[in-house]
Amino acid sequence: RDGSAFWCEVLIAPVRDERGRVTHFLGVQRDVSDRRRAAEEVERINRELTSSNAELEQFAYVASHDLQQPLRTVTSFLQLLQRHLGNKLDDDGREFIGFAVDGAKRMQELIVDLLEYSRITRSGHAFQAVSTAQLVAETKQDLHQAIIEAGATIDTPELPDVFGDPGQLRRVFENLIGNAIKYRASDRSPEIRVTVQELNHFWQFCIADNGIGIPREDLDRVFLIFQRLHSREDYPGNGIGLAICRKIIERHGGRIWADSEPGQGSRFYFTLPDVERRAS
Numbered sequence: 365r366d367g368s369a370f371w372c373e374v375l376i377a378p379v380r381d382e383r384g385r386v387t388h389f390l391g392v393q394r395d396v397s398d399r400r401r402a403a404e405e406v407e408r409i410n411r412e413l414t415s416s417n418a419e420l421e422q423f424a425y426v427a428s429h430d431l432q433q434p435l436r437t438v439t440s441f442l443q444l445l446q447r448h449l450g451n452k453l454d455d456d457g458r459e460f461i462g463f464a465v466d467g468a469k470r471m472q473e474l475i476v477d478l479l480e481y482s483r484i485t486r487s488g489h490a491f492q493a494v495s496t497a498q499l500v501a502e503t504k505q506d507l508h509q510a511i512i513e514a515g516a517t518i519d520t521p522e523l524p525d526v527f528g529d530p531g532q533l534r535r536v537f538e539n540l541i542g543n544a545i546k547y548r549a550s551d552r553s554p555e556i557r558v559t560v561q562e563l564n565h566f567w568q569f570c571i572a573d574n575g576i577g578i579p580r581e582d583l584d585r586v587f588l589i590f591q592r593l594h595s596r597e598d599y600p601g602n603g604i605g606l607a608i609c610r611k612i613i614e615r616h617g618g619r620i621w622a623d624s625e626p627g628q629g630s631r632f633y634f635t636l637p638d639v640e641r642r643a644s
């Protein structure tokens with residue numbers, strides 16, 4: 365009425381007389397400016413999120429990549445000091461240098477992990493049909509020593525093909541089955557079951573163990589980078605494995621989550637698109 369433009373949805377239907385001739389049209393116009401504005405806002409926020417994610421990834425990559433060289437210098441000179449002064453230092457001196465060497469080595473490990481994490485999206489390979497049966501078989505081979513030492517059993521059903529990056533998906537199985545062995549209870553051997561069910565063009569995998577379990581309030585936190593529930597003295601690790609799994613699964617358009625109770629074992633679930641869905 366005031367001459368300003370607005371977005372509207374128009375529906376027009378012909379109205380016919382008894383002989384089928386169109387006599388007039390019926391039109392409905394609806395002002396959809398609010399809906400349109402909301403959709404534009406969602407689009408804008410999405411664009412911002414994508415760009416800030418890319419910036420964060422770039423930051424993590426550059427920071428970890430560029431930190432490596434000076435840290436290597438620190439580590440190698442500390443080791444030289446250790447070798448040259450070893451006999452001349454008193455016990456305290458040797459211990460202090462030992463702490464510094466350990467700290468520098470640990471930092472190097474964390475940087476390597478951070479680099480791997482930041483590279484998942486940028487340096488993943490193209491997707492292809494992947495046999496998860498083969499990935500699990502390879503994982504069992506890789507973890508052979510740990511499986512024997514822990515007396516673990518791994519029960520797997522017939523497993524399907526999915527669409528994805530074979531190297532990255534293997535990493536997911538390795539992390540989850542490796543954790544199921546590592547976080548075992550002290551009074552029983554690890555019993556691990558891999559199961560799978562089909563849900564609406566997705567495969568939902570579950571890796572269940574009978575280990576120490578995870579408190580309910582920590583179930584989301586374990587997927588964050590460098591978050592651990594235990595000290596490194598009790599269980600070795602840097603707290604990056606599940607964060608890497610999450611990033612890989614999300615790159616594949618799936619979801620990952622856990623369900624557990626302390627002392628009752630844990631179940632890690634993740635979904636992956638089936639071959640038909642992604643190949644078409």
Ligand code: ADP
Nearest residue numbers: 543544547577586592593601602603604605606
């Ligand atoms: P890391 O094993 O190096 O600590 P992860 O990211 O793989 O790193 O795991 C994060 C934390 O989640 C672990 O420190 C552990 O506390 C917990 N966790 C992971 N898997 C299991 C499991 N199967 N059973 C119990 N706790 C687990």
